[in-house]
Amino acid sequence: MNACPVHLLRGKLRRASLRPTRQRIALGWLLFGKGDRHVTAETLYEEAVAMKVPVSLATVYNTLHQFTQAGLLNEIAVDGSRTYFDTNITPHHHFLIEETNSLVDIPKGEVAVSGLPQAPEGTEIARVDVIVRIKRTAVAAR
Structure with a gap:
């Protein structure tokens, strides 16, 4: 997402049948604006807090699961105790x-x-x- 990340992200969410809410846009920008990566809900939440994005950990979990169900992320469970989300x-x-x-x-x-x-x-x-x-x-x- 080089040229206009927010514009491209809105389109990506709409194509996945997800409404581009402020929180989805903010979390999506953190997820997809840095290339392919693996994150946990906790690490994404920490990034969001550091960037002053007003979200709860529950919202981060919900958004990650919505993105996964929409086919934007893959969920990878490790040992049943840690889950990663892959862009x-x-x-x-x-x-x-x-x-x-x-x-x-x-x-x-x-x-x-x-x-x-x-x-x-x-x-x-x-x-x-x-x-x-x-x-x-x-x-x-x-």
Whole structure:
């Protein structure tokens, strides 16, 4: 979103059938104005507070879930205790850096998933998320 982020963001929200409210615009600008990124609700809330955006943590959660349902974000659950929201909605996998609890995209084509089970009757596989946990080696830590 280089030239006119707010104008482009309003169009993006309208195309996703979301009304471009002030709070959605403000949070969307924080999310999408910096390129592809992974955020938690808490980190986005902290960014919003720092930018003097008047939102509650509950509003941030609601907005992230609305954006996800509208197809603007991917939700990535890690360990069931931490959820990340990814602005890159193309199919890809992630490294989880254990020391910082941050996600990094794995370049497309570097992970091959095979041997998936047949989905139960009446369902289909929507997406496969591979998360590779990494940590610094003792040599790199020196």
